[in-house]
Amino acid sequence: MRLSADDLHCHRGGRDVFAGVSFAVGSGEALIVIGRNGAGKSSLLRGVIGLVRLSQGRLTLEGGDPELTIAEQTHYLGHQDALKPSLSAAENLSFWAGFFDAPSLDIHGALDAVGLASLAGLPAAYLSAGQRRRLSIARLIAVKRPIWLLDEPTSTLDVAAQGRLTGLMQAHLASGGLIMAATHGPIGLAKTQELRLDQASPSLAQDQGDEQEKP
Amino acid sequence: MNPLAAILVRDMRIAVRVGGGALMGVLFFLVVVTLTPFAIGPDLALLKRIGPAILWLAALLASLLALDRMFAADHDDGSLDLILMGRAPLELVVAVKGIAHWLTTGLPLVLAAPLIGLFLNLDAPAEAALVLTLLVGTPALTFIGLIGAAIAVTLRRGGLLLAVIVLPLTVPVLIFGVAAANAAVIGPVPFGTPFTILCALTLASLVVGPFAAAAALRQEME
Numbered sequence: 001m002r003l004s005a006d007d008l009h010c011h012r013g014g015r016d017v018f019a020g021v022s023f024a025v026g027s028g029e030a031l032i033v034i035g036r037n038g039a040g041k042s043s044l045l046r047g048v049i050g051l052v053r054l055s056q057g058r059l060t061l062e063g064g065d066p067e068l069t070i071a072e073q074t075h076y077l078g079h080q081d082a083l084k085p086s087l088s089a090a091e092n093l094s095f096w097a098g099f100f101d102a103p104s105l106d107i108h109g110a111l112d113a114v115g116l117a118s119l120a121g122l123p124a125a126y127l128s129a130g131q132r133r134r135l136s137i138a139r140l141i142a143v144k145r146p147i148w149l150l151d152e153p154t155s156t157l158d159v160a161a162q163g164r165l166t167g168l169m170q171a172h173l174a175s176g177g178l179i180m181a182a183t184h185g186p187i188g189l190a191k192t193q194e195l196r197l198d199q200a201s202p203s204l205a206q207d208q209g210d211e212q213e214k215p
Numbered sequence: 216m217n218p219l220a221a222i223l224v225r226d227m228r229i230a231v232r233v234g235g236g237a238l239m240g241v242l243f244f245l246v247v248v249t250l251t252p253f254a255i256g257p258d259l260a261l262l263k264r265i266g267p268a269i270l271w272l273a274a275l276l277a278s279l280l281a282l283d284r285m286f287a288a289d290h291d292d293g294s295l296d297l298i299l300m301g302r303a304p305l306e307l308v309v310a311v312k313g314i315a316h317w318l319t320t321g322l323p324l325v326l327a328a329p330l331i332g333l334f335l336n337l338d339a340p341a342e343a344a345l346v347l348t349l350l351v352g353t354p355a356l357t358f359i360g361l362i363g364a365a366i367a368v369t370l371r372r373g374g375l376l377l378a379v380i381v382l383p384l385t386v387p388v389l390i391f392g393v394a395a396a397n398a399a400v401i402g403p404v405p406f407g408t409p410f411t412i413l414c415a416l417t418l419a420s421l422v423v424g425p426f427a428a429a430a431a432l433r434q435e436m437e
Contacts, residue, residue: 079293082292082294082297095221099218099221100302
């Protein structure tokens with residue numbers, strides 16, 4: 001599977017958010033999108049799944065399911081957690097698993113993977129910001145989709161949870177998935193490419209072996 | 216679980232939990248109808264004549280109450296982004312959300328109507344006719360309301376705009392709903408004629424509402 005973008009442009013609110021962005025990510029690879037605040041990282045991720053209109057450019061997915069769109073094969077972890085405060089953690093997760101038509105509903109296993117198994121019955125309103133984040137990460141585990149788009153996935157997570165997230169991402173890459181993540185900090189993955197959105201013409205820097213220490 | 220069943224179960228669960236607003240519509244309905252005899256006075260003949268109209272107006276306003284948060288809540292917490300990424304067609308998702316909304320706010324109104332009709336001096340045949348018109352007509356109110364709820368989704372004070380958009384569109388439903396109920400109470404028009412048109416309005420709104428609402432949502436998400 002290979003997700004490639006050619007010369008993407010995004011024009012919103014009378015200004016160019018980004019222009020001329022190209023990248024290619026294959027199975028087992030992670031693309032880290034880097035840039036200052038407002039550089040268009042979130043817009044790029046949302047553009048890939050059609051939540052933001054791209055004014056120009058082409059996105060192609062090779063080796064995916066031809067019956068499905070890119071968005072339908074993608075998990076998006078955005079700034080918002082998409083949780084209902086009046087439903088319990090398990091109910092929130094099983095709703096998304098049901099909505100995304102997961103063949104097997106291993107809610108407990110997914111909650112366990114993010115360390116929330118003991119809080120399954122607690123309404124989401126009582127969860128802390130980091131716990132809410134972990135609950136939305138559990139969605140990526142409960143439903144299998146090959147592409148993960150992560151927007152600042154480590155924000156609000158403590159060190160232990162960041163390490164756990166890194167483990168989940170490594171497992172996803174090892175099983176042939178691909179990851180695009182917008183982030184400011186180190187993400188602790190071994191094989192990554194970097195996409196910088198700061199410069200006039202964004203460039204791809206190949207970066208084999210992360211020099212950053214694991215968090 | 217089927218994606219649409221998941222939406223139905225979730226929306227109904229949220230509606231009946233604390234702060235969900237399922238009971239709010241019925242309480243509002245009850246308060247408006249109860250206030251009417253106090254405002255008009257103990258004129259039983261007059262109450263009987265305007266009773267169906269009062270009940271219909273109250274049902275119309277009550278069904279608007281919880282409508283503004285229908286898509287706005289999903290938009291604010293990011294759920295709508297994920298719903299758009301699902302494999303279920305947005306039109307069907309919107310229709311199922313409409314059904315869940317009707318089951319939790321419209322149906323309780325229909326069930327409460329016979330009791331509340333007693334305050335307005337309605338006799339048994341009139342109540343039966345009224346309940347029938349509400350049962351057939353309230354889904355139309357919800358599904359027309361879907362369009363307004365979808366248009367107002369990104370606005371902060373969407374509730375006010377929603378009422379301005381939706382209320383004029385519900386005028387035909389109101390006219391034929393009240394006409395059918397009145398036909399059964401005071402005649403002389405046969406009940407069937409306005410009732411058939413009411414059924415037609417509901418069927419049309421069941422089709423048009425989800426498509427229009429889904430188109431509005433797609434437009435706003437981009």
